[in-house]
Each structure stands twice: as C-alpha cells, then as structure tokens.
Amino acid sequence: MKSKKLxxxxxxxxxxxxxxxxxxxxxxxxxxxxxxxxxxPFMKAFGYTGVFLKSxxxxxxxxxxxxxxxxxxxxxxTRMKKSSQNTIQMLLMIPxxxxxxxxxxAWMILxxxxxxxxxxxxxxxxxxxxxxxxxxxxxxxxxxxLPFMVLPIFTVMSKxxxxxxxxxxxxxxxxxxxxxxxxxPLSIPGVISGxxxxxxxxxxxxxxxxxxxxxxxxxxxxxxxxxFWTDQSTGSAISLILMILIFVFLVLMNLFGDEEAIA
Amino acid sequence: MQKKKLSVVSKIYIALIxxxxxxxxxxxxxxxxxxxxxxxxxxFSLKWYGELFQNNVLMGALANxxxxxxxxxxxxxxxxxxxxxxxxxxxGKTRAVLQNVSNIPIISPDIVMxxxxxxxxSFLGVIFHFEMGFFTVxxxxxxxxxxxxxxxxxxxxxxxxxSLYDAALDLGCNQWQAFYKVVIHELxxxxxxxxxxSFTYSLDDFxxxxxxxGAKFNNLSTEIYSLLRRKIPPTINALSALLFLAIIIIMVxxxxxxxxxxKRAAKLK
Numbered sequence: 001m002k003s004k005k006l007x008x009x010x011x012x013x014x015x016x017x018x019x020x021x022x023x024x025x026x027x028x029x030x031x032x033x034x035x036x037x038x039x040x041p042f043m044k045a046f047g048y049t050g051v052f053l054k055s056x057x058x059x060x061x062x063x064x065x066x067x068x069x070x071x072x073x074x075x076x077x078t079r080m081k082k083s084s085q086n087t088i089q090m091l092l093m094i095p096x097x098x099x100x101x102x103x104x105x106a107w108m109i110l111x112x113x114x115x116x117x118x119x120x121x122x123x124x125x126x127x128x129x130x131x132x133x134x135x136x137x138x139x140x141x142x143x144x145x146l147p148f149m150v151l152p153i154f155t156v157m158s159k160x161x162x163x164x165x166x167x168x169x170x171x172x173x174x175x176x177x178x179x180x181x182x183x184x185p186l187s188i189p190g191v192i193s194g195x196x197x198x199x200x201x202x203x204x205x206x207x208x209x210x211x212x213x214x215x216x217x218x219x220x221x222x223x224x225x226x227x228f229w230t231d232q233s234t235g236s237a238i239s240l241i242l243m244i245l246i247f248v249f250l251v252l253m254n255l256f257g258d259e260e261a262i263a
Numbered sequence: 264m265q266k267k268k269l270s271v272v273s274k275i276y277i278a279l280i281x282x283x284x285x286x287x288x289x290x291x292x293x294x295x296x297x298x299x300x301x302x303x304x305x306x307f308s309l310k311w312y313g314e315l316f317q318n319n320v321l322m323g324a325l326a327n328x329x330x331x332x333x334x335x336x337x338x339x340x341x342x343x344x345x346x347x348x349x350x351x352x353x354x355g356k357t358r359a360v361l362q363n364v365s366n367i368p369i370i371s372p373d374i375v376m377x378x379x380x381x382x383x384x385s386f387l388g389v390i391f392h393f394e395m396g397f398f399t400v401x402x403x404x405x406x407x408x409x410x411x412x413x414x415x416x417x418x419x420x421x422x423x424x425x426s427l428y429d430a431a432l433d434l435g436c437n438q439w440q441a442f443y444k445v446v447i448h449e450l451x452x453x454x455x456x457x458x459x460x461s462f463t464y465s466l467d468d469f470x471x472x473x474x475x476x477g478a479k480f481n482n483l484s485t486e487i488y489s490l491l492r493r494k495i496p497p498t499i500n501a502l503s504a505l506l507f508l509a510i511i512i513i514m515v516x517x518x519x520x521x522x523x524x525x526k527r528a529a530k531l532k
Contacts, residue, residue, distance in 0.1 A: 006349035007352075010409065028382060069280065090514055095288060101487045102503045105491060105499065106290060205374075207469070224374055
C-alpha cells in the first residue's frame with residue numbers, strides 16, 4: 001500500500017505511449033520530404049490559417065450556444081426533486097451513448113432535402129436548405145456536446161449552500177438578484193469546465209463538418225485527417241499548432257477560473 | 264436550494280431540449296421499419312433487421328468493438344488502479360508531474376493523439392515487422408482509458424484513511440489480504456465507475472481507431488464510416504434502433520441497481 005512501485009508499469013506506459021508519440025510529432029513536424037531539418041511543414045501549415053480561424057469560430061459559436069441552452073437547464077435541474085433530477089440526467093446521457101457516427105448520420109437524415117424537417121416546413125410554406133452550411137455544422141456540434149455543458153454546471157450548482165440563498169432572500173434580494181449575485185458567481189467553476197469540455201473537442205473534431213457542412217466548412221481536424229496519410233510532416237506541424245492552441249486555451253481558462261474563485 | 268414546482272415555461276423548455284436530443288434518434292428508428300430504401304414511407308417492414316443480422320461485416324465489426332471495449336477497460340482498470348495507488352504515494356512535485364502527464368491523453372485533442380500513436384506504431388512496425396490491426400487498436404484504447412481510471416480512483420484514495428490498511432495488518436491479515444480486503448474494497452466504487460467510463464469511451468471511439476486500425480481491422484464506428492462514404496444502406500437505421508434499445512435496457516438496469524444500493528445504504532443508517 002505504501003509502495004510507489006505499483007505505478008512503475010504505468011510510468012513506463014506513459015513514457016512509451018504518451019511522451020514518445022508527442023516527441024515524434026515534434027520531430028516529424030520539422031522534417032522535409034527527404035527527412036532533413038526544415039521549416040517547410042510549418043510554412044505549408046500556415047497556408048491553412050483560414051481553416052484554423054473557421055474551426056475556432058465554429059467551436060466558439062457552438063460553445064456559446066451550448067452555454068446559453070445549458071445554463072437555464074442546469075438551474076432548473078437543481079430545483080427538481082432528486083428522482084426527477086436522476087431521470088433528466090439519464091435522458092441527457094442516453095443519446096451520448098449512441099455511436100458518434102450514428103448521431104451525425106441521424107442529423108443527415110433529418111436535415112436532408114425532402115427529409116422530415118424539409119417536408120414539415122414545406123407544408124408550412126417555408127422552403128430552405130438545412131444541410132451543407134455552417135449552421136448545420138454548429139447544430140451538429142451543439143447536439144454532440146450539449147450534455148458536456150449541462151452536467152458540470154449542474155454539479156457545481158447543486159453543491160451551492162442553500163443557506164447562502166436564504167440569507168440573500170432574507171436580506172431582501174428578489175429571485176433575479178439571487179440568481180445574479182449568488183448563484184451565478186458560485187457556478188463559474190462549472191461554467192469554466194463546461195466551456196472547456198465543449199470547446200476543446202469541437203475545435204478539433206472532424207467528420208461533423210464533412211457530413212453536415214458545405215465545402216467551405218472544412219475544419220482543421222478534417223485537414224489533418226486528409227493530409228496525414230500522404231504528408232506526415234505537414235500533418236504533424238498542423239497537429240502541433242492545434243495542440244499548442246488548445247493548451248494555451250486551457251491555461252487561460254484555468255487562470256480565469258482561479259481568479260474568479262478567489263474573488 | 265428550495266424545491267418549488269417548476270413553472271409551465273420551465274417545463275416546456277426542458278421538453279424542447281429533450282425533443283432536440285431525441286428527434287434524430289426517433290426519425291432513425293421510424294425509418295428502420297420503412298419498406299422502401301429512401302426517405303419516402305413505403306409501408307411497415309422488418310426486412311432491414313433481417314438484412315442486418317445477415318450482414319457478416321457489420322456483425323463482425325460489432326464483435327470487434329465489444330471485444331476491444333471489454334479487454335481495454337479491464338486492462339486499463341488493472342493498470343490504472345495500480346498506478347493511482349502508486350502515484351498517491353509520491354509527494355509534492357513528482358506527484359503533480361505524474362498526474363499531469365497522465366492527464367495528457369484526456370486533455371489533448373483526440374485527433375492529435377490518434378496521429379501521434381499512428382506515427383509510433385508505424386515506426387515500431389518497421390523495426391519489429393508488424394502491421395497495425397487488433398493489437399494496435401487495443402493498445403491505443405488502453406492509452407485513453409487508463410487516465411480515466413486514474414481520475415476516478417484518485418479521489419477515493421485521497422478520502423481513504425491510511426490507517427485502515429495498518430489496522431488490517433495488526434489484526435492478522437497478511438499484506439496481500441490487507442490490500443485485497445481493505446484497500447481494493449474501499450476503492451471499489453471508483454474502480455467500477457472508472458471501468459464503466461472506459462468501456463463506454465472505447466465503445467464510442469472513432470478517431471483513435473481510425474488512425475491505428477491498419478488496413479484490415481474495423482470496429483463499428485470505422486465500419487459505419489466506410490459505409491457512409493458509399494451509398495447509405497438502411498440497415499444502419501436498424502442497427503441504430505437496436506443499439507438504442509440495448510442502451511435503454513442497460514441504463515434501466517444500472518438505475519435499478521443504484522436504487523437498490525441506495526435503499527440498502529438507507530437501511531444501514
């Protein structure tokens with residue numbers, strides 16, 4: 001029990017399967033097609049700046065929409081009986097257990113031309129295209145990651161001391177003031193982890209945009225997937241940049257979260 | 264927090280979110296009973312279910328997915344539990360570093376982990392003459408499962424009273440008995456939830472498998488991926504409907520089990 005030895009297999013494992021692969025990406029990113037040191041892969045990677053920006057934009061939009069949808073839901077959840085809380089939480093989890101590709105495919109069916117949504121809206125006299133644009137990609141992302149936003153916010157909110165809320169009410173705060181001055185500040189850690197859990201995967205995901213988006217909605221994950229099979233160096237350079245961006249984002253979120261916790 | 268009855272607006276809001284989450288799944292289930300193979304409704308039929316069970320490729324991919332998920336979550340549970348106990352005995356900086364490195368696979372984007380493992384395996388493959396397939400997928404799945412187990416076991420370990428182990432030794436257990444009967448018993452809820460989360464992550468994984476599967480091996484996700492590249496066969500709807508049914512059954516069973524455990528705990532109090 002007191003032994004540190006039990007962690008030795010995992011330390012070796014991390015070395016082989018976590019550290020070495022990352023180092024390999026770092027090395028491959030600085031090689032040209034002849035295996036010599038070169039900055040060429042990064043030059044090529046910068047050619048995809050537009051795709052990077054578009055991915056970050058889609059991820060940002062998806063995260064914001066998730067937050068706006070999830071926050072009231074999490075708040076309502078805290079005001080329910082324990083049994084209804086469990087039921088709703090389970091209902092939120094079930095779609096996440098469906099296979100990732102099947103969920104996206106389901107949206108392809110639902111949104112396609114002459115599909116259920118198109119047919120229903122046509123009856124009302126509304127005609128439009130619901131697939132093959134940025135909106136559809138964002139919709140797919142929100143669908144994929146909404147529960148990742150609800151659950152952390154709910155967890156943090158449900159731990160808020162009821163006494164604090166009663167105290168605020170006793171001191172004359174109305175419902176909205178309680179929400180703004182007590183519940184919201186105390187729920188920030190949950191919001192931060194929710195934002196992280198939605199933003200990171202949606203910025204780096206691939207396939208969603210291939211299936212739901214148009215030709216100009218291609219995301220950085222799709223680019224890595226497309227070129228890695230033929231050009232590992234550029235693929236590695238893009239992966240490295242993506243990883244650095246994500247780490248910077250995580251550090252920023254952490255800083256922000258800590259400050260809020262102190263204040 | 265006070266539990267007031269929710270207003271009608273709140274209830275409608277929750278209902279709308281649930282409709283948003285379930286509408287696509289519902290459409291898929293309805294279409295799985297469609298006789299025709301386009302969106303147009305041609306009458307009720309079970310023929311896609313028949314075709315699904317005769318589809319050896321999909322059934323094989325499903326079997327692969329289950330085998331990988333079971334093996335990966337078991338291996339990760341053993342490795343991760345041992346690792347958590349070991350790491351917990353380090354102090355200060357060393358422990359922080361080990362925990363942070365352990366978290367890298369969770370924090371870093373799936374796709375980066377996928378391509379980095381692909382680089383590793385293709386490099387090792389050249390040296391040791393092997394091709395990517397079942398074992399590289401299994402190893403990769405263990406890679407992203409172990410950190411999940413460590414994360415779930417660690418809080419339990421922190422809360423555990425270290426003198427329990429010493430007490431067991433004083434009361435005549437040998438080291439192995441004390442470890443098994445006291446430590447593992449105390450950690451069990453964390454170990455089980457770590458294993459379950461690993462299992463579901465492995466079942467659902469597409470990205471990591473996509474990059475480490477090699478030419479011949481497919482799990483369900485990658486098989487569906489290659490199907491979706493060609494013409495979409497309606498058997499996929501039948502498959503989704505059955506998976507959904509399986510998930511519902513598992514969820515209900517887990518819920519019943521938890522309720523019973525709660526009742527038992529309540530009686531003990």
